[in-house]
Amino acid sequence: MFRKKQRSFDLQSVLSGCLKNRPSAQKMLYEQYFGFAKSISMRYASGSDEVMEMVNDGFMKIFTKISMYDPNQSFEAWFKTVMVRSCIDYYRKNHAKVAFVDVDELHFLAYDDQLLEKISAEEILELVQHLPPAYRTVFSLYVVEGYSHAEIAKLLEINEGTSRSNLAKARMKMKEMVKTYVSDLKNYDNV
Incomplete structure (x- = not known):
């Protein structure tokens, strides 16, 4: 009133x-x-x-x-x-002491984009917040903001290879988290 x-x-x-x-x-x-x-x-x-x-x-x-x-x-x-x-x-x-992983340490990492289609944007954002700081920052700058690896390297004062490897590791970690999350949802629905 x-x-x-x-x-x-x-x-x-x-x-x-x-x-x-x-x-x-x-x-x-x-x-x-x-x-x-x-x-x-x-x-x-x-x-x-x-x-x-x-x-x-x-x-x-x-x-x-x-x-x-x-x-x-x-x-x-x-x-x-x-x-x-x-x-x-x-x-x-x-987070200055956060370690970035260099591209030389990177092994082949598979990534399945179809998993991300199974959950909402809010759920993805919540999972992104669980990434380690270095991965979360590179992932957000590259995937969400659209920065190139060269721009990310300059902003974070790392080399491009490090940016690429952290993105790949972030995607792999996201894949694992999404798989677990989707699996947990299915198990919850079956209860």
Whole structure:
């Protein structure tokens, strides 16, 4: 009965307010883009605490770098780029000791894309969060964001072969997790 009146969202005026460091504009931008930021961060985080840290770090970068946004370009694309890079920075800061596997250590790994068709996107995302940090980061950058191995290598300060091998290992681990998950679903359905 007493619903809070929805404020209309005018991106240009909100961005103008953010440029002037107005807390009300920053709050509106945060509320409007929180879900988008969270969906990006979930691909790189291992749990909800990390997701929230990545989201908050990302918004801090958005607010401090808002003057770098070119109004002639898509705000969502710029926002996504800043969030992805913020997630990578978080990864570097908090998972610096994570070992990447070089391509020389890689053995032939088979991958079955048909398994992924048996579960939902949300279930896949949940499984991605269970990958080790190095695998999860390379997997997300390559499969979800569309970065090349050369770009990933530069972003993560690793060589291309390492990026390729970590992607292959991530896919193999995903395959194992999906098989187990699908098998568990079938067993649950039969109970």
